[in-house]
Amino acid sequence: MRILVVADPLAGFKIHKDSTYAMLREAAARGHALFTCEAHELSVRDGVVLAQAHALTLTATQEYKHWFASAEGQAQALRDFDAVIMRTDPPFDQQYYYATQLFTLAEMQGAKVFNSGRALRDFNEKLAILRFAEFIAPTLVSQDMVQLRDFVREQGDVIVKPLDGMGGMGIFRITPTDPNLGSILETLSDNGRRTIMAQRYLPAIIDGDKRVLLIDGKPVDWCLARIPQQGETRGNLAAGGSGVARPLSARDREIAEALGPQLAAQGLLLVGLDIIGEHLTEVNVTSPTCFQEITAQSGINVAGLFIDALERRCA
Structure with a gap:
């Protein structure tokens, strides 16, 4: 297969733990042809979704920054690859959103994208749990300061977090008597202008x-x-x-x-x-x-x- 992996800069991979690196190693061991690009190297020309795709060779060494050799990029249609794998890290910002739109267009042209552009848009990593309410702890999603304060008071011990974070960024544990309660809620919600999530703390x-x-x-x-x-x-x-x-x-x-x-x-x-x-x-x-x-x-x-x-x- 010809596999295109859309990823962050390869030189920054922490290869001792990176899951994308593990995927690439496994695919290469099976003889698949590998190509990579970054999200900013996606484009559309004459209605066709293209990637500035770099042929990738994995070297014998596993030393940082020397584990790969990458060729000069060439414009290729996403539909001409057997699989396109999206592995760009969050945050899910506007540029990420645009990339998912291009993936959806490419899928309409015959490309096979994993995970699909539509699924990436539909499944916010925090909000998606609300589809499965029977498995979640008491949860509030709101930007209303009164509702947020009431929820903290009702639950007694609460985790609050932004809807677009990763790696634990912006997560706070608060209680009704926390002297920083108001400041934390105001900061996370941008004074009631940004929706956040609050969940009962799970010991x-x-x-x-x-x-x-x-x-x-x-x-x-x-x-x-x-x-x-x-x-x-x-x-x-x-x-x-x-x-x-x-x-x-x-x-x-x-x-x-x-x-x-x-x-x-x-x-x-x-x-x-x-x-x-x-x-x-x-x-x-x-x-x-x-x-x-x-x-x-x-x-x-x-x-x-x-x-x-x-x-x-x-x-």
């Missing part, structure tokens, strides 16, 4: 914020529990959490198997569910991670499962 975070991977609607048998460092509320690896791979619990599997077929049917080949204790907290669709950590600790070739699914979808 089970002490045992980890579990990343459960869904590949073509089916859960990987092990998850990665991201455990907060002492004194922290956030388990995100980017916020200093430590990752411990574990077999899925019965509840993890219940949630994953309930959501998996629905998400796959919506054009989502790869999804990362975040589960704390018994509750779903996020549905990650932009560039789900944790491949390498789960593989190293469980022996499951997660990248292999992903490329298996990609090959099936593109057969």
Whole structure:
């Protein structure tokens, strides 16, 4: 297959843990031809969606910045690739939105894009949990300061976060007696002009914020529990959490198997569910991670499962 991966600059990859790197290694080992571009290298000419695609060769070394060789970019239609994989990291800003629009146009022209442009637009990683209310903790989405304060008072212990963050950015734990309550809510909501999410605090975070991977609607048998460092509320690896791979619990599997077929049917080949204790907290669709950590600790070739699914979808 000819595979185009739309990603952030390759030289910045932390290859010891990067999931996109694991995908590329697995695809190359199977003999697939690899190409990459950045989102700003997408364009439309005479109605056809193009990428300034760089042929990619993976080197024998795994040293940082020397693990790849990239050719000069050439304009190629997305429909001429067997698969296009979107792996640009959040935030989901206006430029990201434009890229999803181009993907949708390319799909109309015959391209196979994973995850699909429409699915990336439809599934905000925070708001998507509201589709599955039976699995979530008490949650409020609002920009109204009175509603937000009332929710904090009712629940007693609350997590508040922006709708467009990643890696734990902008997440606060607050209580009704917190002296910074007003300041935090005003800052996150831009004084009532920006919608945010508030969720009841889940003490089970002490045992980890579990990343459960869904590949073509089916859960990987092990998850990665991201455990907060002492004194922290956030388990995100980017916020200093430590990752411990574990077999899925019965509840993890219940949630994953309930959501998996629905998400796959919506054009989502790869999804990362975040589960704390018994509750779903996020549905990650932009560039789900944790491949390498789960593989190293469980022996499951997660990248292999992903490329298996990609090959099936593109057969």
